[in-house]
Amino acid sequence: MRLEYGAMARRKAARPKRGAKTFSLHWGSGVIAEEATIATPYHCPTIQLLEFTDGEAAGSYEIRFCHYDHHGRFQRSPLIVDAADLPRLGVALKRTPRLRKLLARLLA
Numbered sequence: 590m591r592l593e594y595g596a597m598a599r600r601k602a603a604r605p606k607r608g609a610k611t612f613s614l615h616w617g618s619g620v621i622a623e624e625a626t627i628a629t630p631y632h633c634p635t636i637q638l639l640e641f642t643d644g645e646a647a648g649s650y651e652i653r654f655c656h657y658d659h660h661g662r663f664q665r666s667p668l669i670v671d672a673a674d675l676p677r678l679g680v681a682l683k684r685t686p687r688l689r690k691l692l693a694r695l696l697a
Contacts, residue, residue: 612637612653617644623688625681626657627674633657634670634678638688652691 610621619642626635637653654668670678682689 612639614644614646617641617646617649619643619647622650623685625678625685625688627677627681628659629671629674632664633659634668634674636678636682636685636688636692638685638691650687650691652688 619640621637622640623638624635626633634656639651639653641647641649656664656668658664
């Protein structure tokens, strides 16, 4: 039998929806609320809206610029997007209203 203390016990109350993508960082964890991604010959550039449900960042949102390999594995390296792929990434962002609203603040 495994006992759960502190944050482990509290985390059970903030379970993500079944099938939701989750993430965990040093300052909190949560669900990927929205995601825009495209496939290129080299990788899958992705922009994500992270919704924190646990930890010191609980209740906040952050934007992650990342990429996955063609097998769906998260890659821990900088996101590089070819300028020719930006229009397709823009189309993918049209399906992410909250993420688009936050990104618009970059240009304000």
